[in-house]
Amino acid sequence: MTKLRLFTPGPAMVPEEVLLTMARPVDHHRTAQFRAVFEDVTKHLQYLFGTKGACLTLTGSGTCAAEAAIVSCLPKGHKALVCDGGKFGERWGKICDAFGIANTKYKLDWGHGFKPEGVKKMLDADKSIDTVIVTHSETSTAAVSDVQGIAKVTRERDVLLIVDGITAVGAIPVKMDEWGVDVIITGSQKALMLPPGLGFVAVNDRAWKRIDGGTTPTYYNNLKAYRKSMAGNDTPFTSANVMILGLQVVLHRVKEEGLESIWKRVATMARATREAAVAMGMKVFAADPSDSVTALWVPEGVDEKTLRKSLRSKYGMQIAGGQDHLEGKIIRIGHMGYIDVFDALSVIGALELVLLEQRYKLEPGVGLAAAQRVIARG
Amino acid sequence: MTKLRLFTPGPAMVPEEVLLTMARPVDHHRTAQFRAVFEDVTKHLQYLFGTKGACLTLTGSGTCAAEAAIVSCLPKGHKALVCDGGKFGERWGKICDAFGIANTKYKLDWGHGFKPEGVKKMLDADKSIDTVIVTHSETSTAAVSDVQGIAKVTRERDVLLIVDGITAVGAIPVKMDEWGVDVIITGSQKALMLPPGLGFVAVNDRAWKRIDGGTTPTYYNNLKAYRKSMAGNDTPFTSANVMILGLQVVLHRVKEEGLESIWKRVATMARATREAAVAMGMKVFAADPSDSVTALWVPEGVDEKTLRKSLRSKYGMQIAGGQDHLEGKIIRIGHMGYIDVFDALSVIGALELVLLEQRYKLEPGVGLAAAQRVIARG
Numbered sequence: 145m146t147k148l149r150l151f152t153p154g155p156a157m158v159p160e161e162v163l164l165t166m167a168r169p170v171d172h173h174r175t176a177q178f179r180a181v182f183e184d185v186t187k188h189l190q191y192l193f194g195t196k197g198a199c200l201t202l203t204g205s206g207t208c209a210a211e212a213a214i215v216s217c218l219p220k221g222h223k224a225l226v227c228d229g230g231k232f233g234e235r236w237g238k239i240c241d242a243f244g245i246a247n248t249k250y251k252l253d254w255g256h257g258f259k260p261e262g263v264k265k266m267l268d269a270d271k272s273i274d275t276v277i278v279t280h281s282e283t284s285t286a287a288v289s290d291v292q293g294i295a296k297v298t299r300e301r302d303v304l305l306i307v308d309g310i311t312a313v314g315a316i317p318v319k320m321d322e323w324g325v326d327v328i329i330t331g332s333q334k335a336l337m338l339p340p341g342l343g344f345v346a347v348n349d350r351a352w353k354r355i356d357g358g359t360t361p362t363y364y365n366n367l368k369a370y371r372k373s374m375a376g377n378d379t380p381f382t383s384a385n386v387m388i389l390g391l392q393v394v395l396h397r398v399k400e401e402g403l404e405s406i407w408k409r410v411a412t413m414a415r416a417t418r419e420a421a422v423a424m425g426m427k428v429f430a431a432d433p434s435d436s437v438t439a440l441w442v443p444e445g446v447d448e449k450t451l452r453k454s455l456r457s458k459y460g461m462q463i464a465g466g467q468d469h470l471e472g473k474i475i476r477i478g479h480m481g482y483i484d485v486f487d488a489l490s491v492i493g494a495l496e497l498v499l500l501e502q503r504y505k506l507e508p509g510v511g512l513a514a515a516q517r518v519i520a521r522g
Numbered sequence: 523m524t525k526l527r528l529f530t531p532g533p534a535m536v537p538e539e540v541l542l543t544m545a546r547p548v549d550h551h552r553t554a555q556f557r558a559v560f561e562d563v564t565k566h567l568q569y570l571f572g573t574k575g576a577c578l579t580l581t582g583s584g585t586c587a588a589e590a591a592i593v594s595c596l597p598k599g600h601k602a603l604v605c606d607g608g609k610f611g612e613r614w615g616k617i618c619d620a621f622g623i624a625n626t627k628y629k630l631d632w633g634h635g636f637k638p639e640g641v642k643k644m645l646d647a648d649k650s651i652d653t654v655i656v657t658h659s660e661t662s663t664a665a666v667s668d669v670q671g672i673a674k675v676t677r678e679r680d681v682l683l684i685v686d687g688i689t690a691v692g693a694i695p696v697k698m699d700e701w702g703v704d705v706i707i708t709g710s711q712k713a714l715m716l717p718p719g720l721g722f723v724a725v726n727d728r729a730w731k732r733i734d735g736g737t738t739p740t741y742y743n744n745l746k747a748y749r750k751s752m753a754g755n756d757t758p759f760t761s762a763n764v765m766i767l768g769l770q771v772v773l774h775r776v777k778e779e780g781l782e783s784i785w786k787r788v789a790t791m792a793r794a795t796r797e798a799a800v801a802m803g804m805k806v807f808a809a810d811p812s813d814s815v816t817a818l819w820v821p822e823g824v825d826e827k828t829l830r831k832s833l834r835s836k837y838g839m840q841i842a843g844g845q846d847h848l849e850g851k852i853i854r855i856g857h858m859g860y861i862d863v864f865d866a867l868s869v870i871g872a873l874e875l876v877l878l879e880q881r882y883k884l885e886p887g888v889g890l891a892a893a894q895r896v897i898a899r900g
Contacts, residue, residue: 243739385763
């Protein structure tokens, strides 16, 4: 028997209850029934993001939401500081470039998170920058940035802060209004325990002021159109309504478990995985590790491709490899979605087995025991 | 017992088999397993569109696919003739305007389809127009345009033809290569019997030449990125992979039934509905009626809102009303998706009942009998 278990940092595992809700006969999206669902979902998204601002739902991937945020917030005359410490930070820069948006790339070595001091220095050096774009949890490197600290810097100035919360929102602490973040985006297939297909953009009043002050070359990703439709609990274009039904189930589960409990559960799984890895003689890749996903160096003498292939074919477990120059060098294990500490133990157990297969020196159970010590501490 | 039946011109009914396929445990999209599915899907999309060209799958609604086609095919220096005979023709014009794309709107009264002679005249009058955008089956008015004839006109000149096939592809005859159409878009929630969430763009070599000849301000909707990824049976951004699994099931069903048979089935349902309406003393709205959706004038003395509400609450049937200035004046009944002649009879039967409820003069069964005569002829 091989049971499929997804430990990729998105898509993540989806609760059966959500899958079955989405498998119900499809209804139309311009109905009173659907508008009631959409109103409830939007209210619960505010809880998720920690904001009283607008939470807009787009049909598209996280990149779609990113483009919507960037293009809407950066009409001609504005300039962005793009914090680029990995594949996704890099993508935000590419979006700016594609639309001819003025920007400065602030690069850090992969695995490092952005800190307020660094951002402050960059803003001091170029007063024409009025927008900061930062990836909270960089999925490609499993590194976390200090968004709360960076928001303190941008809040003090006339600088807008756009945060990529794709592997952060719903997994690690994100408090949009309390921290003073202006825009946060996320996607459905990470902590939101849904398949890919929905993107979300949360927008505060400061950001709306910016958005309303300019016109940008966009139609499908025009946030103003989404805001207008949202007033009637609707979307400007046909939405992936079936996924929104699933989202409602997810958001009720999130509310019931409580964000604080979820953050704690995710942090425990991450710490357990990191300590297990160290006990197994492995090294954590990120200097500033995120709790939503863990990246580990592949030990010398171990073939990454064989390791991942074996995890999948023998044990039904899917983890992620490294991207770009990290291909073959790191593995990434997600802690998001419909996943608990026992799932975390499963993947550590399987990892021990596939390492042993490659004659890696390891006392069976040493990783599991280290993880269990973390879990027992709670 | 109230059974839900969707007769909206999208979303349409989805086969149970497809719903259950999409309810299977979610897997990752960057796997050999998924690439095999995507390769198969892409091949079957070519059959659907009638093309040897690239068939690209985007995560987004039909409008997303429309934006991708327009923006990619109309870099600076090109000019479009936008055939605008309804809500969706109008939307294509708005997309052009949002991106600052030069265009002339060619307006026809709602309910009329575009003909080759008209397009030819417009092209003759303005030699700077090098692109024609036409909606094959205009969902808002249920009118069909002569795309085959228009393609003859554009093929003869150095003019690109972009077709909105959203309620056409998979429902009424569309033969991309044979007719010489350069770009066709469609969405998942119409004839493709899926929930909303996927958009498709089919592109021939002539269109690629245009696309490769310019740069446009776009990132998420950049067709070049989709083409590049498709070479490896992949997508540039995270795809709605669960829907693509459902799509595979749908496309195999389409192949099995055969496009010719599907076109015939849809045409029979449309004709049956039109003849039923006439027998019931109602009038067909469109001068050039499409076979994928039928629009009917609401008879005098009948309240459209009450009629649709009653259809839904008493009989579980959802049909669509009119948009913009046609609100309250017409109803629209779709013939797309997981639907057969007996479903078509159901909605005609229910329509008779809700009309009788409003004291509309009608001999019960007169519509059904007229429809049945069409069905019996085959």
